Amino acid sequence: MRFVDEDTVNAALDPARLVAALRTAFCGDAIAPLRHHHSISGAQTGTDATLLLMPAWSAGNPPGYIGIKSVTVHPDNPSRGLPSVQGVYLLLDGATGSPVVLIDGPALTARRTAAASALASTFLSRRDAAHLLMIGTGRLAPELIRAHAATRPIRRVSVWGRNPEKARTLADSFNAAQYEVSVVTDLEPAVRDSDIVSCATTSRQPVFDGTWLTPGTHVDLMGGFRPDMREADDTAITRACVFVDTREGACREAGDITQPLAAGLLTPSAIRADLFELCRDEHAGRGLTSEITLFKSVGTAIEDLAAAELLMTEIAP
Numbered sequence: 125m126r127f128v129d130e131d132t133v134n135a136a137l138d139p140a141r142l143v144a145a146l147r148t149a150f151c152g153d154a155i156a157p158l159r160h161h162h163s164i165s166g167a168q169t170g171t172d173a174t175l176l177l178m179p180a181w182s183a184g185n186p187p188g189y190i191g192i193k194s195v196t197v198h199p200d201n202p203s204r205g206l207p208s209v210q211g212v213y214l215l216l217d218g219a220t221g222s223p224v225v226l227i228d229g230p231a232l233t234a235r236r237t238a239a240a241s242a243l244a245s246t247f248l249s250r251r252d253a254a255h256l257l258m259i260g261t262g263r264l265a266p267e268l269i270r271a272h273a274a275t276r277p278i279r280r281v282s283v284w285g286r287n288p289e290k291a292r293t294l295a296d297s298f299n300a301a302q303y304e305v306s307v308v309t310d311l312e313p314a315v316r317d318s319d320i321v322s323c324a325t326t327s328r329q330p331v332f333d334g335t336w337l338t339p340g341t342h343v344d345l346m347g348g349f350r351p352d353m354r355e356a357d358d359t360a361i362t363r364a365c366v367f368v369d370t371r372e373g374a375c376r377e378a379g380d381i382t383q384p385l386a387a388g389l390l391t392p393s394a395i396r397a398d399l400f401e402l403c404r405d406e407h408a409g410r411g412l413t414s415e416i417t418l419f420k421s422v423g424t425a426i427e428d429l430a431a432a433e434l435l436m437t438e439i440a441p
Contacts, residue, residue, distance in 0.1 A: 125223045128435065133231035136438035139267075139274040142239040142431060143246070149430035150243075150403035156180040156425040158372055161350075164196075173198045174350065176211075180425035187218030189436075191429040195229045197349075199326045207263050208326065209233055215432050227432060230263065233423075236431040238267035240369055240399070240421055241344050242275045245320065247402045247409030248367060248417040249342035253319035254279045259311075259331055259355075261285035261294045264324035264346055272320060272344075273303055281305040282314045312336050323347055323355040328379075334359030339414040345380055349422050353379045356418065358389050364418035365411070366390065369399050373422045380420050 160177035174197040182188030195211030202208060211229030216222060245253075253276045258265050261283065269281055281303055285291040291307045298305040308314040315321055315336040322344040325331055334357045337343065343364060348355045361384045368374035374381045375392060384390035397407035410417055 126225045128225055128227045128439065130228045130231040132439065133228055133235065133435065136435050137232075137235045137239075137431060139235075139239060139242065139271045142235060142434060143243045143271065143275060145430045145434040146236070146239050146243050146399075146427055147403050149426050150399045153183040154180055154426045154429055155183050156429070158376070159423075159425060161377060163350075171198075171200045178423075178425035178428060180429040182218055182429070189224070189429065189433060190216040190218050190221065191425065191432050192216070193229055193233070193425065193428050195233060197326075202262065209263060213428060213432060215436070225432075225436070227435065232428060232431055232435070234263050234267045236427040237264060237346060237421065237423060238271035239431070240423070240427050241268055241322065241346055241419070242271035244367065244369070244399060244402070244419040244421070245272060245342060245344065246275050248419055249276060249320050250340055250410070250413060252277065253342065255282070255318050256280070256320045256322060257282045257284065257308075257314050257318035258294075258322050258324075259284050260322075260324035260347065261287065261290040262324060262326075265294055266297060268322050268324055268344070268346065269298065269305070272322065273301075276320070278303050278320075282308045282318065284308050284311050284314060315341075320344060325355055326353065327355055328353050330354050330357035330360070332360070333357065334361070334363055337363060337416050339416060341416050342410075343416070343418040345378075345418065345420045348378055348380050348420075351377060351379045351382045354383065356380050358384055358387070360416075360418065362389055364416040366395050367397055367402070367409070367417065367419045368395055369419075369421040369427075370424050371395060371398050373424060374398075374420050378420050378422045
């Protein structure tokens with residue numbers, strides 16, 4: 125069985141091609157049960173960790189691939205010099221069940237998560253969106269910057285993080301990019317001036333004030349994958365036209381959705397559409413230029429399978 129490492133994943137999965145592959149997948153017949161989500165006590169590590177098991181398979185005839193992702197999220201890992209997300213992706217032959225390839229899980233996850241964000245943005249952000257604010261400096265941040273820049277005419281990227289040194293390191297890593305990347309320390313004016321506000325944190329409290337959002341802004345929430353996690357406050361949720369990657373996952377797992385639902389500030393019917401409906405042209409996405417749109421993603425195994433299938437075509441001998 126072949127192993128595909130991080131460098132190969134990153135080299136093979138072009139952001140624009142991956143966005144297109146995800147759009148096709150959300151229009152297809154893949155089956156992805158709701159992921160298994162297990163909390164692991166933090167008695168020894170300091171903070172609770174999370175184990176995620178995410179299967180998906182093609183329902184086509186002849187059968188395609190079966191994919192299974194097993195990843196852990198340890199929020200304290202960055203302080204140890206390790207990525208928060210660890211794991212692997214196993215791709216099986218759909219006809220026989222035989223293992224085909226084992227793929228670096230964090231690399232595949234980062235690429236497909238950013239691509240899902242950019243895919244949603246093609247429906248929800250303004251076509252002329254040129255200023256991206258990146259809140260967060262972890263593994264997902266550079267992937268989100270590249271993915272958004274592959275689908276919108278981004279000319280300026282502002283980076284904000286709780287650790288200014290990490291923000292500077294992230295900004296400096298883009299010194300050869302075709303867009304300007306700089307660090308901001310005052311978050312309010314950065315939010316007010318941005319066309320797209322992208323968040324990728326593990327925060328349990330909102331990271332910005334919803335009153336700062338200006339008409340026409342698109343908010344992209346990639347962190348907050350548990351009910352006790354938040355990136356947007358209630359004001360942002362109530363001011364925005366809300367969209368999600370999958371209704372089932374977001375309404376059960378994402379604190380940015382579950383908490384406003386529990387408080388009666390949001391109803392399931394008020395969620396405009398998910399990626400299935402957007403990709404299948406069942407909802408147009410952004411309506412008025414002045415709308416504030418908000419996309420909340422918790423991830424779905426359909427995205428992993430689509431990324432793994434694209435990877436196989438790119439690395440085939």
